[in-house]
Amino acid sequence: MLACLRKCAQTLPLIKIIANPLSASSPDIKQTFDYIIIGAGTAGCVLAARLSENPDNSVCLIEAGGPENHPYISIPAGVGAAIMNPKMGWGLNTVPQTALHNRQVPLPRGRVLGGSGSINGMAYYRGTAMDYDDWAQQGNPGWAYADLLPYFLRSEHNPEYQDSPYHNTDGPMGVSFIPKPNRLCKDFNSAMSDLGFQQCHDFNVAYPEGYGYRQGTIFNGKRVSTASAYLRPAMQRNNLTVMTETLTRRVLFNGKQVTGVEVSQGNEISQYQAVKEIIVSGGAYHSPHILLNSGVGDAKHLNEVGVPVIHDLPGVGRNLHDHPASFVAMDMNDSTSYALSWKALPRDIIQFLQYCFFRSGPMASNLFETNAYIRSLPNLDRPDMQIVFQPARRNIKPFPIPLGHGFAISVVCLYPKSRGKVLLANNDPLAAPVIDPELGTASEDIETLVRGLKLTREIFGKPAFTKYQARERMPGTAVMDDQALENYVRDTLATVHHPGSTCRMGNGAEDVVNHELKIHGLEGIRVVDASIYPRVPGANTNASVVAIAEKAADMILNIPAPEALIKLS
Ligand SMILES: Cc1cc2nc3c(=O)[nH]c(=O)nc-3n(C[C@H](O)[C@H](O)[C@H](O)COP(=O)(O)OP(=O)(O)OC[C@H]3O[C@@H](n4cnc5c(N)ncnc54)[C@H](O)[C@@H]3O)c2cc1C
Structure with a gap:
C-alpha cells in the first residue's frame, strides 16, 4: 500500500x-x-x-x-x-501548563x-484587514493591510476567484476549494443559517465573516x-x-x-x-x-x-502566543462521515483507487471543508472565534485516520490574551527549547472557548444535525454548567499550531x-x-x-x- x-x-x-x-x-x-x-x-x-x-x-x-x-x-x-x-x-x-491542570501540550x-x-x-x-492595520498603527510603517495585499496577491494562484481584486492567478501558491465536500458540511452550513449567521463566499476579502466552504493550499x-x-x-x-x-x-x-x-x-x-x-x-x-x-x-x-x-x-x-482551542465530539451510527470503518470499507477502497488514478475524492481533501468566523459577543469589532467543522469522528486516542463515524467542531479563540515564552534549557545548542506558552492563564481565553462550546451545542441541536441521532461523547451530557465547561476546557485545551x-x-x-x-x-x-x-x-x-x-x-x-x-x- x-x-x-x-x-x-x-x-x-x-x-x-x-x-x-x-x-x-x-x-x-x-x-x-x-x-x-x-x-x-x-x-x-x-x-x-x-x-x-x-x-x-x-x-x-x-x-x-x-x-x-x-x-x-x-x-x-x-x-x-x-x-x-x-x-x-x-x-x-x-512544559506542564499550570492553568491546564499541569498538562503538557504537544x-x-x-x-x-x-x-x-x-x-x-x-x-x-489571511485574516481581517484590521489585524494588519493594527500592526502599522503600533509603529510599523509599511505593514498595513493595503501594504500587504499586493504580497498576498503576488503569492497566489487561485483560479476560482477570477475577477476578484482580492485574488490572483499568476502566483506560485495554488489555492482551491475542495471539489466535493462531505454531505455533513452542507448540514453545518444549514445549521449556521438557522442560527442567523451570514454565509461568507470568500474568506479572503478584507473583512471576512460568517460561515461557508473554505479554500486550501491544495x-x-x-x-x-x-x-x-x-x-x-x-x-x-x-x-x-x-x-x-x-x-x-x-x-x-x-x-x-x-x-x-x-x-x-x-x-x-x-x-x-x-x-x-x-x-x-x-x-x-x-x-x-x-x-x-x-x-x-x-x-x-x-x-x-x-x-x-x-x-x-x-x-x-x-x-509567545497561539490560538487555543477546545472541541465537541459526536459519535453516530450513520456512515455519512469520512471514516475508516467496516461499513465504509467498500467506499474507502473505491476512494483510495480514485485518488491513485485521478487524484480526486476525499483523499484530495484536508477533511476540514467548511467553517465559520464569528463574533462570540455582539460588541466586538471583528470575529474573535473560528468554528472549525470536522465531517469525521474525533478519535479517542491519536490516530491519523478517523475511526468509526461521527462529527466534531473545534472552537478556536482568535485573539488570546495569554502570553508565554521560549527559553534555553542549557548552553547546548542541540537541546530542545523550553516552551511555556502559559496557555489558559488569561481567563478571557477560557471564557471565549466556553462560549464557543455552548454555541456548538446549539449548532448540533439544529434539525440539520439532530436527524443523525448522534451522541455527544465529549464534553458529554454530564458537563453542562459554566464551571464544568471551564474545567473541561482546561482538560482539553490545545493549540491549533499558530x-x-x-x-x-x-x-x-x-x-x-x-x-x-x-x-x-x-x-x-x-x-x-x-x-x-x-x-x-x-x-x-x-x-x-x-x-x-x-x-x-x-x-x-x-x-x-x-x-x-x-x-x-
Ligand atoms: C500541524 C500544523 C497545522 C497547521 N495548520 C495550518 C493551516 O491549516 N493553515 C495555515 O494557514 N497555517 C497552519 N499552520 C501554521 C503554519 O503552517 C505556520 O504558521 C507556518 O508554517 C510558519 O512558518 P515559519 O516559516 O514561521 O516556520 P516553519 O514553517 O515552522 O519553518 C521553520 C523551519 O526552520 C527549520 N529550523 C528550525 N530550527 C533550525 C535550525 N536550528 N537549523 C536549521 N533549520 C532549523 C525547521 O525545521 C523548519 O523547516 C499549521 C501548523 C502546524 C504545525
Whole structure:
C-alpha cells in the first residue's frame, strides 16, 4: 500500500546538498555566500526563491530536516499521519501548563523542507484587514493591510476567484476549494443559517465573516507548500545551495556585525560565512532558540544558562502566543462521515483507487471543508472565534485516520490574551527549547472557548444535525454548567499550531526587530517568519507568513514596495 502511495506522490527532483567537502575537525569557514537563510520552512523557501532570482546573488538555505518527499505530505488526507510522523517534526511539547491542570501540550512543528507548511492543515486564510492595520498603527510603517495585499496577491494562484481584486492567478501558491465536500458540511452550513449567521463566499476579502466552504493550499489533488511552489522550481539555479539535515547551532559575530553561522552536519561542526546578510527563519519556537544560543537575548537568562552574551535584547523568546482551542465530539451510527470503518470499507477502497488514478475524492481533501468566523459577543469589532467543522469522528486516542463515524467542531479563540515564552534549557545548542506558552492563564481565553462550546451545542441541536441521532461523547451530557465547561476546557485545551511574536516587530522594550525586520542593535541579520508578528493574526497563519517573506525579500533586495492598494471594502 505504501508503495502505491509513493507512486501517487509527487516525483521530486534530487536535492542539491552540499556535503562536507573537507573532513576538518575544527570549524573552519567552509564556504562564503551572499545570503544565508536559516530554516527552509514556509518563510525560508519563499526567501530562497526570491533572493536567488538574481543570478549575481549566491544564496544558501539551511534546513535541519530532510526533503519533503513523503506521500503523507503530498496527499492532503495524509495530514494527520504527517503531523504524527516523528521523522518530519521536532517532537516539541510545552512544559506542564499550570492553568491546564499541569498538562503538557504537544506542539507539532515541521522539520523538513517546507517546514510547518509541509505538515500543516492547508487551510488558506489571511485574516481581517484590521489585524494588519493594527500592526502599522503600533509603529510599523509599511505593514498595513493595503501594504500587504499586493504580497498576498503576488503569492497566489487561485483560479476560482477570477475577477476578484482580492485574488490572483499568476502566483506560485495554488489555492482551491475542495471539489466535493462531505454531505455533513452542507448540514453545518444549514445549521449556521438557522442560527442567523451570514454565509461568507470568500474568506479572503478584507473583512471576512460568517460561515461557508473554505479554500486550501491544495492544487490538482496535492498539497501546495512553499517548498513545492517556490523552492523546487528555484533549485534549478546554480546560485542556490540547499543544505538539508544541517542544524544551525548559532550565528557568529564580529562585535555586533553578523559574519556567519555554525552548523552541525551529523557529528561534524562547520562554519559558513555570509557577506551580505543572515536571515533567521526558524519559526516561532526556533528563531528565538537560535538567537538565544547565539548570545542574543535577555542577558540575565543567558548568564543563568551559561551562554556568553553578545547582545542584551530582552524580547527574544517573549510574547509567545497561539490560538487555543477546545472541541465537541459526536459519535453516530450513520456512515455519512469520512471514516475508516467496516461499513465504509467498500467506499474507502473505491476512494483510495480514485485518488491513485485521478487524484480526486476525499483523499484530495484536508477533511476540514467548511467553517465559520464569528463574533462570540455582539460588541466586538471583528470575529474573535473560528468554528472549525470536522465531517469525521474525533478519535479517542491519536490516530491519523478517523475511526468509526461521527462529527466534531473545534472552537478556536482568535485573539488570546495569554502570553508565554521560549527559553534555553542549557548552553547546548542541540537541546530542545523550553516552551511555556502559559496557555489558559488569561481567563478571557477560557471564557471565549466556553462560549464557543455552548454555541456548538446549539449548532448540533439544529434539525440539520439532530436527524443523525448522534451522541455527544465529549464534553458529554454530564458537563453542562459554566464551571464544568471551564474545567473541561482546561482538560482539553490545545493549540491549533499558530505560534508567533517571539521576535516581535516594533519599537518597544520587548520588540526584537524593526519594521525592516532587522534585529535592533545588530548589523547584517534579520528575522523573517511567524515570530515577527506584532500580534498573531486572527486566522490560520501560513498565508500571512508567505506575505511577510515576500515583503522581506523586496526589502532585502532593495526593491521598492508595490504601491499600497487603496482601501477595499
Ligand atoms: C500541524 C500544523 C497545522 C497547521 N495548520 C495550518 C493551516 O491549516 N493553515 C495555515 O494557514 N497555517 C497552519 N499552520 C501554521 C503554519 O503552517 C505556520 O504558521 C507556518 O508554517 C510558519 O512558518 P515559519 O516559516 O514561521 O516556520 P516553519 O514553517 O515552522 O519553518 C521553520 C523551519 O526552520 C527549520 N529550523 C528550525 N530550527 C533550525 C535550525 N536550528 N537549523 C536549521 N533549520 C532549523 C525547521 O525545521 C523548519 O523547516 C499549521 C501548523 C502546524 C504545525
